[in-house]
Amino acid sequence: MASSRRGLLLAFLLASFPTVSIAAPPPTDPYIWLEQISSPESLKWVETENTRSLAVLETDPRYAGLYADAVKIAEATDRIPMPGQIGDQITNFWQDAGHVHGIWRTTTPASYATATPQWRTLLDLDALSTAEKTGWVWKGADCEPVGERLCLLNLSNGGEDATSLREFDLGSGAMVQGGFALPTSKQNVTWENADSLLVARDWGPGTMTTSSYPFVVKRLRRGQPLEQAAEIFRGKPSDVSASPNSFVDGQGHRLTVIERGVTFFESELFVVDGQKTAKLDLPTKFRLQGFAANQLLLRIDQDWKGLKAGSLVGYRIAGGKVAEQQLVFAPGPRQSIDEVATTRDHVLAVIYDNVRGQAWSFAPGTSGWTAKRIPLPDNASIGIVSTDRLSEDAYLNVQSFTVPTTLWLADAAQATAREIKAMPPRYNAAGLVTEQFEATSKDGTRIPYFIVHRADIKYDGSTPTLLNAYGGFQVSETPVYQATRGKLWLEKGGAYVLANIRGGGEFGPAWHEAGLKTKRQVVYDDFAAVAEDLIKRRITSPRRLGIYGGSNGGLLMGVEMTQRPDLWHAVAIQIPLLDMLRYEQLSAGSSWVGEYGSMSVPAERAFWEKTSPYQALRRDGKYPEPFIWTTTKDDRVGPVQARKFAARMKEYGLPYLYWENTEGGHAAGANLKQAARAVALEMTYFTRKLMDPTEPPSTPVK
Structure with a gap:
């Protein structure tokens, strides 16, 4: 975040792990010991889980090719x-x-x-x-x-x-x-x-x-x-x-x-x-x-x-x-300010209109500020890469789901821009189309979403589809070029969906505040409504629908898995919050009380007692087998909530896969190969679950 709070989150920002402050645990929680991040017992548990899950995913005959493609894209010198x-x-x-x-x-x-x-x-x-x-x-x-x-x-x-x-x-x-x-x-x-x-x-x-x-x-x-x-x-x-x-x-x-x-x-x-x-x-x-x-x-x-x-x-x-x-x-009402930067005499702002990016240059004057729009491609995401206080030059990037990133040099004084560099395509986008639809949430609110798919798909529910969203902290999700997922998923016939659910910033502060604290169920209803709309349009079906999200999006995945297991067949839960009754005592959790509420407030605790994924798991739940992954060195959310969720699934005899990277912080990895490995593992999981005509049996829980 441009302020310190944005750094604490966003792009949620001690030489060893901080000491975790542990309040008296609920008497029904047998996995409190996993909150000791680097204890020998915890790390032994991680090693065992990694060995079991990697034996499934890395031995899949497609993993090596997916990983090679992911590394090639990540390390490309062009x-x-x-x-x-x-x-x-x-x-x-x-x-x-x-x-x-x-x-x-x-x-x-x-x-x-x-x-x-x-x-x-x-x-x-x-x-x-x-x-x-x-x-x-x-x-x-x-x-x-x-x-x-x-x-x-x-x-x-x-x-x-x-x-x-x-x-x-x-x-x-x-x-x-x-x-x-x-x-x-x-x-x-x-x-x-x-x-x-x-x-x-x-x-x-x-x-x-x-x-x-x-x-x-x-x-x-x-x-x-x-x-x-x-x-x-x-x-x-x-x-x-x-x-x-x-x-x-x-x-x-x-x-x-x-x-x-x-x-x-x-x-x-x-x-x-x-x-x-x-x-x-x-x-x-x-x-x-x-x-x-x-x-x-x-x-x-x-x-x-x-x-x-x-x-x-x-x-x-x-x-x-x-x-x-x-x-x-x-x-x-359908606009939001996403990024702002300054040049010598102007202010640049990226403004989204119905989740489509625009760049504007603002100049101060005796009667206030005047604005000029900088001409850039429509139906795209726009980002401010760099400005300098003694120059009117500004570098902007432009991208969309199927158009690779381009770099533009803008003149803030003249409100002009020209393309100076372009990234080569990383996957074959021929035959792909991008559409924007709206789903109706439970309370009647219209929820926009983008979908990228082959133009010739059959509307019979057979298209393997990945659905992603974030839904928190006023973070806007926009149409960006996902080179690796394009190569590993879209090119192989899958569809990709990005949902602009409440809790985000796509339509300003009110869109975010609609899902704060005890009002948060609307965020989860919005996401489910998008899934139901995809199924109603017969683009996909529960058997072919998978979902993924990280951090706050990982919490979203945990809630969706426990609340609506009927809607999806695969769930990837990345670096997540999952134990909301204890999140305030874990890592940087207490900083997010403004988003989630506090367990010291009876109404807020009551909401999470019925919604928190860790507590919502049931022995007889008919859940899809999730892929849960996190990183040991995440000192923001921390790995412990993912650990405990997996441990409880094991206790209940529920199938799951768990992987914990030992580096990477609050991200997929500390370097390009580590990040590529995380994507390849996840895409192997989704391919097995959603693309195979007959799904392999779930991994035995031992």
């Missing part, structure tokens, strides 16, 4: 090297077969525009990992915005959210000797100036929230040891987190703020002036979007002083107060 603008340089982080951990490299804008840019390596992460005997995973670089020379590199051990920070000099191409170096922690850091950082991190006992994120911000000056950093802000242990942000616009105006995340969706914003901080009069529901024309840009997610929820608003801050409020853009 991918678009996505650019990062830093001063007069273009940087890129790159992984392939020869660079497993990856290299950070740079070139000139002119060279980048050619078909074969001449790259200079800045950092070889494979060499660093070997030298330090650590499996470093790249988490990005944060560069000082004025000089654009000094950068803080964020490095993660195995993919955890916790990172180590090291200062790097772009000019010399080396780590800064004696420079800033922050040891591993979940931390939020910003450049106050070239010689001063504002840092929120683990400062010792009592400085991390119950969600395992920092709430104390200190100023660390160059040359100071951490213990001498001066505290300037302190939130509360019950908060989600505190995050400093320092902005510089194209004219050199500066603004430094601290966002106190009270809940996942509610925050307070404080302006920093030396050792003082002052709370700003702003809505509590917002997303920080940037700084332009001396205005702090917020997407407000509630009605505020005459402006509608979902609007992009500019605030001029002076004297520690909000001096002026200006509307930049107010979306219509």
Whole structure:
């Protein structure tokens, strides 16, 4: 998320695992011991489960081919090297077969525009990992915005959210000797100036929230040891987190703020002036979007002083107060603001209209902001790849379900764009069509969904179909090019469906808030309604319908499997939440009370007592055999809920497959091969379940 809360989620963001705080377990839970993430007993259980499940999936005669195709796509050297603008340089982080951990490299804008840019390596992460005997995973670089020379590199051990920070000099191409170096922690850091950082991190006992994120911000000056950093802000242990942000616009105006995340969706914003901080009069529901024309840009997610929820608003801050409020853009009822970035004199925004992307450029003026639409292909997803505060150049990507990603160079001042790079097709999309339909949910709400399928399918319910959704945290699901699933599924005759259910952000804050806390059943009803609509149209049938989702989407899968097992024949549950009666005590769970509610509130607990998948499993349940997978080093959701769900299925004698990757964080893997393996295992599972004329018998539970 553009703010710290987006980083905690989204793209849901300690050298070893954090200690799990365990409240008194329910007396009926015999698997509390699996919550000890790295105990010998837990890891032995994982090893046993992995051995059993991999013996099924990796010995399937199709697995080797699926894995080879997935690796080939993941490591293809003709991918678009996505650019990062830093001063007069273009940087890129790159992984392939020869660079497993990856290299950070740079070139000139002119060279980048050619078909074969001449790259200079800045950092070889494979060499660093070997030298330090650590499996470093790249988490990005944060560069000082004025000089654009000094950068803080964020490095993660195995993919955890916790990172180590090291200062790097772009000019010399080396780590800064004696420079800033922050040891591993979940931390939020910003450049106050070239010689001063504002840092929120683990400062010792009592400085991390119950969600395992920092709430104390200190100023660390160059040359100071951490213990001498001066505290300037302190939130509360019950908060989600505190995050400093320092902005510089194209004219050199500066603004430094601290966002106190009270809940996942509610925050307070404080302006920093030396050792003082002052709370700003702003809505509590917002997303920080940037700084332009001396205005702090917020997407407000509630009605505020005459402006509608979902609007992009500019605030001029002076004297520690909000001096002026200006509307930049107010979306219509079927629109939402997805991304915002700033150039020298303009603001770029990606706006979705009925889940179709548009790019707009906004210019400040004496009478407010004016807008121009940037011409780009219709019926596509659009993303902002990179901008720079001293340039009007912006790189945008455009893609759809069947059209590979293209990179466009936009001029924000002129509101023009031209395609400069295109990724070759990764699968044969000839004969495929994309359609958008609507299903009617239980309460009458119309739920849009996309489907990609062969034009010549028979409408007799025989098409193997995968249905995916997320349905939470105001995250929008849009039509993106899924190269690997296209090759491993669509090319083989399968259909793919993306459902835009409530809980997401496709139609603004109201679409999200419709499914919060005890209202969440509508999210699950929406998903089931899409399945029923597919079956009613005879596109597919329960025997040929599979579903998958991860994180909050993994919770969605668990609920759908236990509530509506009649609708699907295969369920892939990825890095999931599943034990909602204890999620607040596990990993970063307490940060999501704003989304799911708290077990300390009787009505919210009552809802999850009947809905939580772990508790909803029944011995006599007629469930499809699920494929449950997670990662050991996920320090956000954690692996324990997936473990316990599988263990309970085993206790009940219910068929299941379980796999736990030992690296990867809150993702499929820590490198390209690991990610390819996860996809290949999942697609082997779906192929066995949905494409085979006669399904193989379920794996014996021992």
